[in-house]
Amino acid sequence: MELTAELDAACSPAELFSWVEDLDRYPAWLGIVTRAVRDEGDGSGDDAVRGAWIVDLEARLGPVARAKRLRMERTEHDPSGRVVFERRELDGRVHGRWVLRAEVTSPEGAQSHLAMRLHYDGRLWGPAVAAVLQREIEASSRRLLALVSPDSA
Numbered sequence: 001m002e003l004t005a006e007l008d009a010a011c012s013p014a015e016l017f018s019w020v021e022d023l024d025r026y027p028a029w030l031g032i033v034t035r036a037v038r039d040e041g042d043g044s045g046d047d048a049v050r051g052a053w054i055v056d057l058e059a060r061l062g063p064v065a066r067a068k069r070l071r072m073e074r075t076e077h078d079p080s081g082r083v084v085f086e087r088r089e090l091d092g093r094v095h096g097r098w099v100l101r102a103e104v105t106s107p108e109g110a111q112s113h114l115a116m117r118l119h120y121d122g123r124l125w126g127p128a129v130a131a132v133l134q135r136e137i138e139a140s141s142r143r144l145l146a147l148v149s150p151d152s153a
Helices: 013-020 023-028 127-148
Strands: 002-009 033-038 052-061 064-078 082-087 099-105 112-120
Touching: 002 033, 002 127, 013 023, 013 099, 013 112, 013 127, 023 033, 023 052, 064 099
Parallel strands: none
Antiparallel strands: 002 112, 033 052, 052 064, 064 082, 082 099, 099 112
16 A cells, blocks of 8 residues: 655744654644654664654544554654654564655745655555545644644644
């Protein structure tokens, strides 16, 4: 499954990027992320562990809810506006691949543009849930815009 979303916001790229570079902030605007907390790992100070989160996802399809807990690592981070999170579990089992890419650019001066892409190749979240996720992405875009540019909400 591949989902994409884009939006333009009347804020600085740095303001918009602050909402997508850190998974701690996702529950405030992305409805399918019900919880995201830092994974402190074993306390060894490993950069990969410090850049990891335990993320709870939930999507409803009528009376049925699909829930999933993932361990996501920030595998790329360019403070100028690009971040990539990838599923990296530590249990030694094979899991469906999740990759979330976000890029913030400033094509028109003070305006900011966000492009996000989610790739998932597992079986749990099939085509029916993809439609629900697409609707949630649209609602989340409005919530994110309200956070970064309250006058435009």
